Amino acid sequence: MLVLIERLRRRLSRLNAMANHDFCPWANRYVYWLKEPVGWFVTAMGASLLVGALLSPLGWTVAAGLAAILALGLGFPWLAIRMIRCELSPTTYQIHERQTSQLELWVHNRLPLPIIGLVVEGYLPEAASQSRDTTAGRTGVGLARVPALSAAAYRLVIKPEYRGRFPIGQPTIACSFPFGIWTARRALAQVRPVTVWPLIIPIAAELDVSGNQLAEAGSGQRPASHGDFMGVRDFRRGDSLRSIHWVQSARLDNLIVFERGGPQKQAVELHLGTELCVGSDLNSRENLAWRIRIMASLIDLSVARHLPFRLEVDGKLLMSGEGAQGRRRAWELLTDIPRESPKSEGQTRNPNLVANTSIVSTQILIDANSESGDRLPDHLVRVQVLQPGLGLRRASQHQSCLVNLDEDITRQLTQLLMEAARESYAA
Known part of the structure; x- marks a missing residue:
């Protein structure tokens, strides 16, 4: 029975191949015009002319009617678009x-x-x-x-x-x-x-930007030439004369200056991967579109919290900025990213991001790879947060860092960022 079914399947396959085979490809350019309605009208008018010339005068009447339809159907559109x-x-x-x-x-x-x-x-x-x-x-x-x-x-x-x-x-x-x-x-x-x-996803969360170093990317009271008084120190070349503490200088017989500082303004590093995910080309395009939307939303959140940011795509730094002008520039760069993911099986994750566990600024990674480097399904996007001094920061046990695109994306992102902030405060 199975042998008969297999033979029948093969014969049907051969018949289907013969029915769909193009035996005269050279004639396609002469036949394709019949796919348009005007081609059939011309064919019908030619047949009517033959009928009128060989069989019955009624063919001339039909040919005249078809000619009038062709003249009006071709002439009016041609004239209309040239007169406007x-x-x-x-x-x-x-x-x-x-x-x-x-x-x-x-x-x-x-x-x-x-x-x-x-x-x-x-x-x-x-x-x-x-x-x-x-x-x-x-x-x-x-x-x-x-x-x-x-x-x-x-x-x-x-x-x-x-x-x-x-x-x-x-x-x-x-x-x-x-x-x-x-x-x-x-x-x-x-x-x-x-x-x-890109579409902006509303995120009602705070970005934790605490650091552990008194530097440009650290936290706390960073030494500066203005701000609150933090103490005194020895004079260094380049200090302003206005900052000299004359009483202490006279007492110690050495130039002493005021140390000033202000609240730290830390930059958030945003990393985007445009690699392929598992799925069809259409689903991969949609997945990449959502990754870019999430990134654009995080940029909007950073600007709303008055935080500078740095944007990297596939490990390449595109810009550093802050404020409305920086946000606009970042959105322009995200808009110019091709809609199709690069056709590469390898991952495009920035290796320095995963290896650097002694970072001094908050970093957020968005890609379509799992932690082991395998490609994720088309309905998942991985969002990871790295906090200063605490190593790789994932979502807690109550929240996964794999954002499901079929569910409420706003709730997932908000919960992820809030949980990362709570863990930082607890640490």
Whole structure:
């Protein structure tokens, strides 16, 4: 019985291969035009002409009707897009992923007829398909009717799904009215781009920035030329004369100066890995997108807590900054990261991050690798926190550092950071 089933399967496989084999690839360029409606109309008109010439005069009538449909279906779209001028610009030039915004479409119609079904294509990638080609898909937004001899501005609602700088290609206007047998396209006269920053996840937690060294990256009262009085010390070359303690200097017969200092302002080091995770290309893209969103959210949290930060991607330092300008620059750099993870089986984790256990500043690592270096499934992202002087800081027994993208990401990140801060205070 099994032998018969196997033979039947092989025969069906051969029939399927024969049915899908291209025996005449050289003829494809002559046949592909039949995939468009206009090709079948031309074929039908040719057949009607043969019927009218050889069999019945009725064929001439059918051919004339088909010719009129072709002339109107091809001529009106061609004329319509050449008699209008379109300009497209966003109302907000920087937005975040999944944030609703608007495009302003200015249309000047010089045709004494209304234009119906005008569509703007190629400004944003097709969000529904999420195909690898970001310009794939001709779906767009458009207008149902543009009045004759008019100049007006229209608002088109957009909600981008992924970060990037759009448009990637050249946007076009398209029209296929009235029959839809052919679509005429033309590039827009003027286009202004929009930058889509990563999505920001609201995190209600504190970043613990305690240190164990009195240095630029330490904690406590750091010696400085201004601030609170911390004591006195011997004069060193370069000290200001204003800082000299004249009474103590006269008593000790040596120059003594005031020691000043202020609260430590420690930088947070943020490390992002863009390596592949386990899963399909689409799931890997989504996983990388969430890693970048988490990183952008941590940058926003650092700025909200008035902390400077350093951003590293795949072990390469991209920037150091603070405040609103630093946050904007960091978001711009994260926006420019390719949407696809690098096609490499090896991990891109920064080895110095794991090996350095005597750090003097808070470090946060985000990647798709487990602690042993194995790739994680596409629904998990590893977030690790390293605290000064305490070595590798993981989540406690009550919280995993593997963020599940299918659950509440805000709650997981908030709990992770709060637990890391509590452990630091306890230590």
